[in-house]
Amino acid sequence: MAHLADVLTYIFENYPSKNLKSKDPLKGLSPRKIIWLAYLADWKNAILNGRQISDAAWKIMDFEPSLEPESLSDVTLFAERKSRRILTPLRTALIGNGLSRQETGLIDEVISIARNRTPEELKQLVYSTYPALSGDGKDTVDMVELARKYQDIMPQRKLQRSK
Template identity: 30%
Template sequence: MENVIMNVIKYILQVYPYKDELSASRLTKMLYLTDWKSALEYDSQLTDTIWHFHHYGPYVDDFVKMAKDDSEIQVTTTTTMFGGNKQLFELSRGVTRPIELNPELKHIVDFVIEATKDKNYEEFIKLVYSTYPVISSSKYSNLDLVQKAREYKAHLVAQ
């Protein structure tokens, strides 16, 4: 599972058009959106992550740690426009080979990239916070994305 997650992270780092936006927060939430889209389309998550909804929205430290521990990923600490620190992730300069994903996974990750690439951080966060698992759950609870996808689809059918 970890290899698949790392390939998705590296794929995002390679193809996402605005490299200076790939902070720990955006990268993690893109993985959340990938898991959510996978739950909607395939009734399973890409990862085996138990997503937790806390004051920063859906977030898991594991992905940041995995990326930091990978020799092909470089992490740079920089400053936000508000003066706080943020970590930016990028592929190391020596990584030039294409990162390959299976077709279903590539479809989902490309969908997430396309849906988010033109959103500034505020718009991106609004998108994440508007997803059904977030709006239908209490803060500080775990988000069962597969169950939430089933609930969401049941609501659509009932309309």
């Protein structure tokens, strides 16, 4: 299982800029959007492979995925990497990023789905996931258990990997 910081860094480095000539270093990505993409990647991997990609401890409050305090250190590490620019594509290629090829492929699929959606459409996608609909805000979300329940309830809607 990868560190959340690795997932966040991968999303940030691989999310396409809306305007290739743009000098926007954030590529139009807000912290909320990066967190949503990591959440969607964890949820999709839980359904497809029976585990999260990241070690994030997720909590759902009013349909909004948020991170438990123990996961916030990874967010801080991601912010430090980004602000210091110590993770360049070359450095990532040399030292790796803690993600398997399968995991980066799945994250790429999530990025591909998200990049053409408006902020409101992405919000609707996140808020319509089974964990968001079933979360009570009291406990950490067990993505793997919820994926099992989801597949029992909605077997015809099992996600399939893109070909």
